[in-house]
Amino acid sequence: MRLLTDYMLSSNIKGVTNGFPLRLEVEKSVEKEVDFNADFLKNMFPKIEWKALVDAFRSMGYTELPNEAESPMLDSKEFLKKFHHALLQLHLEEGALICPETGRRFPVSKGIPNMLLHEDEVFDEVYQIESQF
């Protein structure tokens, strides 16, 4: 699971108002080669809350990017390469995504996050089971 994906997910547990972005708990991460696309990165940059992403980078052990970033930095190829690496090439294989408000762990296994909510985390009517036995 790339950090970009992590950034696009949110916790929808009932009552949570601030379920985005999810924090990372890293047990195993890998690096995967992805083609560099400067235009894509430049388009993504304004949509990203940099501070949240930096926390995610650091969780993955990547410290090459600054705590703050401004759009003029996108002119630097070096910056773009590091941004590319962190956003797209760092993959969380095993670990969890953490709801920022409740601390609830959404497990990540083999790179796939499991975002299913438990029954008590969902706003819904009470379901009754009518047994036919």
Place this chain on the structure above:
Amino acid sequence: MNSLLRTCQTPFRPAQREACTSERSLNGTRRIGWSIRSGVGRWRRLMVSATMGTESGLQKGIAEFYDESSGIWEDIWGDHMHHGFYDPNLLASVSDHRSAQIRMIEEALSFAGISEDLLKRPKSLVDVGCGIGGSSRYLARKFGAQCQGITLSPIQAQRAQALAASQGLADSVSFQVADALEQPFPDGQFDLVWSMESGEHMPDKTKFVSELARVAAPGATIILVTWCHRDLSPSEESLKPDEKKLLNKICDAYYLPAWCSTADYVKLLQSLSLQDIKAADWSEYVAPFWPAVIRSALTWKGFTSLFRTGWKTIKGALAMPLMMEGYNKNLIKFAIITCRKPE
């Protein structure tokens, strides 16, 4: 096998439910029958059959069904787990089916008026009920877009991701195990919200459609292709008893908790103030599909593969003639419903 007859639960949120009537089932246990009609009603408790159990029981059933059966499907039919779109009255050969499945995607995009223009095309999309990611990968490749896919089946999500990686799309598509009724995305995330034959699994159509609308960005298009039952006539309260009986049997085999009509979906979309709502009945264009699937199950490969899977898959295979019966009786409709979220 103790196959429990049940009434598929009403698919609507309490505010849209009508009064219920109770009736005695064959073995004398009380079960509640619902009439499926839109309109504002009082808050009620939903009754779910014992086999489906709670919503988490349904989720588990769906996940296990697809964990078990996706491999054999992919083996025989490839990575698209939906109906093909065929020219009516044309005999389709085995090799036509794959291109028919691709055509289904293209026809749906065309019906919804999705532009291929570089500036207007969708840049981010969600595939709700993504299977092993056939649509996700196709759309991501077609539009050069980022795609998120969600499925209840961990096996499907793994397979979808592996296929994406092998096709050089790992940087464009990602898959999660998640619930379409509680999509794990912030509001307004996607330019295109895609649901290809997953709506049938949703126990609560109101919540399902609300989530589709919630994650759609302003101006985004929602494309919903799903199995519905026929529209009710103005004088009808509900489907006829024999129609309900047939649908119940199909519900059981495919973990479909509820059916509604195309008109019901249109009313739901209208209630959410979505625009440009269009709907069509594509049943005639998918007619060759179920006979073809049945034929594939009866080949040596299909037959032996089925027995290597499990009971859920076999039960699904045995229910295929019921689907044909439903279509032939004009009870089951293959529906496409599209709309746009206001800017």
